[in-house]
Amino acid sequence: MELWYTEKQTDNVGITCKVNRTLHTETSPFQRIDVLETKQFGRMLLLDGLVMTTEKDEFVYHEMIAQVPLNTHPDPQRVLVIGGGDGGSLREVTRHPKVRQATLCEIDARVIEVCQEYFPAIANALRGNPKAEILVADGIAHIQERPHYYDVILIDSTDPIGAAEGLFTLDFYRQVYKSLKEDGIMAAQTESPFYDLNLVRKIYKNIEQVFPVTKLYLASIPTYPSGLWSFTLGSKRYDPEQVKEADIPDMPMQYYTAQIHKAAFNLPKFIDDALKTL
Amino acid sequence: MELWYTEKQTDNVGITCKVNRTLHTETSPFQRIDVLETKQFGRMLLLDGLVMTTEKDEFVYHEMIAQVPLNTHPDPQRVLVIGGGDGGSLREVTRHPKVRQATLCEIDARVIEVCQEYFPAIANALRGNPKAEILVADGIAHIQERPHYYDVILIDSTDPIGAAEGLFTLDFYRQVYKSLKEDGIMAAQTESPFYDLNLVRKIYKNIEQVFPVTKLYLASIPTYPSGLWSFTLGSKRYDPEQVKEADIPDMPMQYYTAQIHKAAFNLPKFIDDALKTL
Numbered sequence: 065m066e067l068w069y070t071e072k073q074t075d076n077v078g079i080t081c082k083v084n085r086t087l088h089t090e091t092s093p094f095q096r097i098d099v100l101e102t103k104q105f106g107r108m109l110l111l112d113g114l115v116m117t118t119e120k121d122e123f124v125y126h127e128m129i130a131q132v133p134l135n136t137h138p139d140p141q142r143v144l145v146i147g148g149g150d151g152g153s154l155r156e157v158t159r160h161p162k163v164r165q166a167t168l169c170e171i172d173a174r175v176i177e178v179c180q181e182y183f184p185a186i187a188n189a190l191r192g193n194p195k196a197e198i199l200v201a202d203g204i205a206h207i208q209e210r211p212h213y214y215d216v217i218l219i220d221s222t223d224p225i226g227a228a229e230g231l232f233t234l235d236f237y238r239q240v241y242k243s244l245k246e247d248g249i250m251a252a253q254t255e256s257p258f259y260d261l262n263l264v265r266k267i268y269k270n271i272e273q274v275f276p277v278t279k280l281y282l283a284s285i286p287t288y289p290s291g292l293w294s295f296t297l298g299s300k301r302y303d304p305e306q307v308k309e310a311d312i313p314d315m316p317m318q319y320y321t322a323q324i325h326k327a328a329f330n331l332p333k334f335i336d337d338a339l340k341t342l
Numbered sequence: 343m344e345l346w347y348t349e350k351q352t353d354n355v356g357i358t359c360k361v362n363r364t365l366h367t368e369t370s371p372f373q374r375i376d377v378l379e380t381k382q383f384g385r386m387l388l389l390d391g392l393v394m395t396t397e398k399d400e401f402v403y404h405e406m407i408a409q410v411p412l413n414t415h416p417d418p419q420r421v422l423v424i425g426g427g428d429g430g431s432l433r434e435v436t437r438h439p440k441v442r443q444a445t446l447c448e449i450d451a452r453v454i455e456v457c458q459e460y461f462p463a464i465a466n467a468l469r470g471n472p473k474a475e476i477l478v479a480d481g482i483a484h485i486q487e488r489p490h491y492y493d494v495i496l497i498d499s500t501d502p503i504g505a506a507e508g509l510f511t512l513d514f515y516r517q518v519y520k521s522l523k524e525d526g527i528m529a530a531q532t533e534s535p536f537y538d539l540n541l542v543r544k545i546y547k548n549i550e551q552v553f554p555v556t557k558l559y560l561a562s563i564p565t566y567p568s569g570l571w572s573f574t575l576g577s578k579r580y581d582p583e584q585v586k587e588a589d590i591p592d593m594p595m596q597y598y599t600a601q602i603h604k605a606a607f608n609l610p611k612f613i614d615d616a617l618k619t620l
Contacts, residue, residue: 291569
């Protein structure tokens with residue numbers, strides 16, 4: 065018998081993966097959580113049936129959401145990850161040499177616990193890391209408690225439906241702005257330009273209303289819809305495209321390089337055009 | 343009833359698309375040819391069950407296989423497309439202002455005819471274009487008949503199984519080299535770095551044995567395996583990364599820009615590392 069899992073990425077297209085077995089399934093107070101063992105991508109985490117991360121391609125998303133803003137900031141000492149209960153973004157933050165405090169604020173404790181059990185290489189900073197502060201709390205409430213506090217905030221959320229809807233609003237980005245220091249930077253995962261260009265533009269326009277420097281960047285993630293994923297960086301002062309290669313620390317990477325840092329901001333014409341449209 | 347078409351992109355992962363209806367199906371002397379009308383991507387051409395092109399995302403592949411080498415060459419007057427019976431690469435070549443003669447050499451006349459019927463916007467250069475020369479012939483034989491003739495050769499083939507296997511060999515690239523003028527350039531589609539990195543490397547190493555300048559570049563194509571596709575450019579003289587932006591003609595594009603031309607050569611670390619491995 066062959067078992068295949070199909071995620072409908074839109075109403076009309078999906079990715080289908082051969083599954084060895086289901087390792088875990090539960091419904092937490094916030095969402096359904098599944099861990100599958102796939103042939104192509106190794107272990108796969110799904111929330112409400114959507115692929116969040118896999119062992120084989122997680123490096124792209126986590127390096128790119130974290131290292132681009134971290135290396136845009138000259139001294140990212142205090143960093144917050146909102147969401148990201150799998151720990152991958154936190155791992156990237158804690159291994160950055162300049163970071164002193166890495167706070168994770170995840171609303172669903174069960175995501176953290178499940179990932180600690182099934183994804184040790186992704187979740188390794190979630191336990192026993194001296195730089196890490198792990199909070200099970202609402203990210204929107206948390207940033208209101210820490211005004212003018214963080215150098216970098218990463219918004220590592222699920223899609224803008226259900227629990228994460230509030231993490232894509234204009235009001236939320238204003239709160240993020242207030243929780244950042246005077247030269248702070250945020251970066252957020254902001255969906256697929258091929259399948260949902262209007263949504264990408266809408267989020268970008270929200271962030272652009274709040275941050276003087278707003279730039280979209282891209283990475284290739286096979287298990288995410290269309291394989292091309294966008295991130296939006298909002299910055300109070302520093303321009304991510306002006307970073308000097310010599311200032312980027314030499315760390316082991318699988319996707320990110322100093323050249324990729326810059327190349328990722330060069331957008332295909334149809335995306336660039338969409339962002340320029342009012 | 344819902345009809346879905348699933349292409350297994352490897353043994354363990356696939357893309358699945360909602361289908362309105364099948365517009366055409368036949369078996370030519372070379373391959374099975376299908377045209378589906380999909381909800382997500384419009385009309386879709388499949389050869390032996392593999393997605394070749396779709397109305398919605400064809401612009402990425404065709405702009406990138408053609409415009410990158412065309413704009414690397416200072417005066418691409420004579421250009422050959424091997425394969426590419428859908429006409430998309432030929433369309434890109436014929437609309438380039440410096441091209442005077444655009445030859446298409448496709449082995450399967452039925453692909454040309456089917457695409458003329460079902461993909462008029464892709465196939466528009468296949469009929470009545472004064473720059474175009476359409477040959478139904480074996481590309482390997484054709485280049486041997488025209489030594490030292492072309493400025494640019496595009497290898498717009500199917501995957502290296504079956505009919506196209508000979509278009510990925512060291513001997514074939516040597517023939518391509520001979521059919522190019524002393525400052526000629528070739529570009530080929532060279533598969534998915536995420537799903538078949540060893541194959542990408544093997545093809546790259548073959549081309550590198552023949553051309554003094556060999557560089558891999560990337561583009562995001564949702565309907566191709568993993569969503570990230572590689573092209574390899576082999577050049578006798580010109581370096582594609584040294585092109586001056588001012589020399590790139592101003593043409594309507596959906597994906598390609600002068601900035602994308604350069605950014606596409608910045609490779610994720612795991613790909614760069616693989617190409618450096620002997």
